[in-house]
Amino acid sequence: MEILFLMLAALAVVAAFNVILQRNPIHGAISLIVTLCALAGLFLTLQAQFIAAIQVIVYAGAIMVLFVFVIMLLNVRTEEAKRDRQPYLKWIAPLLFIALLGEVFFVFKAVSTPPPAELSAANPAHVIGTTESIGQAMFSLYVVPFEAASVLILMAIVGAMILARRERAPRVEGAAIMAQSAESQTITEEKEVAAGAHR
Amino acid sequence: MIPLSWYLALSATLFTIGVAGVLLQRNVISLFMCIELMLNAVNLSLVAFSRYLNDITGQLFVFIVMTVAAAEAAVGLAIIISLFRNRETLNVDEADLLKL
Numbered sequence: 001m002e003i004l005f006l007m008l009a010a011l012a013v014v015a016a017f018n019v020i021l022q023r024n025p026i027h028g029a030i031s032l033i034v035t036l037c038a039l040a041g042l043f044l045t046l047q048a049q050f051i052a053a054i055q056v057i058v059y060a061g062a063i064m065v066l067f068v069f070v071i072m073l074l075n076v077r078t079e080e081a082k083r084d085r086q087p088y089l090k091w092i093a094p095l096l097f098i099a100l101l102g103e104v105f106f107v108f109k110a111v112s113t114p115p116p117a118e119l120s121a122a123n124p125a126h127v128i129g130t131t132e133s134i135g136q137a138m139f140s141l142y143v144v145p146f147e148a149a150s151v152l153i154l155m156a157i158v159g160a161m162i163l164a165r166r167e168r169a170p171r172v173e174g175a176a177i178m179a180q181s182a183e184s185q186t187i188t189e190e191k192e193v194a195a196g197a198h199r
Numbered sequence: 200m201i202p203l204s205w206y207l208a209l210s211a212t213l214f215t216i217g218v219a220g221v222l223l224q225r226n227v228i229s230l231f232m233c234i235e236l237m238l239n240a241v242n243l244s245l246v247a248f249s250r251y252l253n254d255i256t257g258q259l260f261v262f263i264v265m266t267v268a269a270a271e272a273a274v275g276l277a278i279i280i281s282l283f284r285n286r287e288t289l290n291v292d293e294a295d296l297l298k299l
Contacts, residue, residue, distance in 0.1 A: 003203050010208045011260050016213050016236055020220030025228045035213075039239055042209075046250040050260050051242075058265055063272045065237070070276045071228055074283050086225075093222035097215055104211040108204060128255055137255045140291065146258075149266040156270035163277035166284075188276070189220065 005045055012038035025071045029064060036060040048129035206247035213240035227279055227291050231272070240270050 015038065018031035043052035053179045127133050138146050215234060220233035242261045249257025283293055 013212055016216040019232055020216060020223050025226055028229050040242055043246055046246050047216055048246045048258055051246055051261050055212055063269055066276055089222050093219045097219035100215045133255055134258060138259055142259050145263055149263055152270050156273045159271040160277040164280045
C-alpha cells in the first residue's frame with residue numbers, strides 16, 4: 001500500500017513539475033492529465049471510488065479536452081518568441097516555492113493531525129466513498145449546494161457562449177437602417193481584411 | 200493504513216508547485232493549468248480528511264469544487280479565445296488594458 005502511494009505521489013509530483021516547466025502548453029496539458037490520473041489513483045487508495053471515477057471522467061476527460069481543444073484552436077506555438085516583461089519572476093518563483101513549502105511543512109510539524117475516526121458496524125469505512133452514500137447525502141442534506149451548482153453551470157454555459165461568440169453586423173430591419181447597416185457591414189469587412197493582412 | 204500526513208504533504212507539495220507555476224509561466228493557458236493543479240491539490244487533502252474522519256462531507260465538497268472548476272474552465276477559455284481574437288496574444292503581460 002505504501003509502495004503504491006509513493007509511486008503515485010512521485011508520478012504526480014514529477015508530472016506537476018513538468019506542467020510548470022514546459023514552454024509548450026500542449027506538453028503541459030498532457031502532463032496535467034498524467035497528474036490528474038495519478039490523483040485519481042490516490043483517491044482509490046483513500047477508498048473514494050466515486051470521486052476517482054469522476055476525476056478521470058470529468059477532469060481528465062472533459063475539462064482537459066477543453067484545454068487541449070483551445071490550445072490547438074489558437075495555435076499557441078507562435079507566441080513563444082515574445083519577450084519577457086518580468087524576468088525577475090523567474091528568480092523569485094523558486095525562492096517562494098521553497099519558502100512556502102518550508103512553511104507548510106513547519107505547520108505540519110506544529111499542528112497535530114486528528115486521530116482516525118472510530119470504525120463501527122454502523123459506520124464502516126468501505127461505505128463512505130460509494131456512489132450510493134454520496135448520492136444519498138447529496139440529495140438529502142446537501143440539496144441546496146447541489147442546486148446552486150446546477151445554476152452555476154447554467155450561468156457558465158450562457159457566459160461562455162456570449163464571450164466566445166463572434167461579433168456580427170446588426171440585423172437589417174428597415175430600408176432606413178439598411179444603408180447604415182450596409183455601411184457598418186463594409187466597415188466590419190474592412191476590419192476583417194485588415195486583421196487578415198495583419199495576421 | 201497510510202498516515203494522513205503523507206497525503207497532506209503531497210497535497211501541500213502539489214499546491215506549492217501550482218503557485219510557483221503561476222509565477223513562472225507567462226502563457227495564460229498555462230496559468231489556467233497551474234490553477235487547476237492547485238484545485239486538485241486541495242481536492243486531495245479534502246478526500247484524505249474525509250477518509251480519516253469517516254465523513255462524507257469532504258467528498259461532496261470535492262464534487263462541488265469540480266463543478267466550479269468546470270465552470271471556471273469554460274468561462275476562462277471563452278475569455279482567452281475572445282482575448283486572442285482581439286489582441287492576437289496569449290501573453291498575460293500583453294493583456295493589460297481594459298479597452299481593445
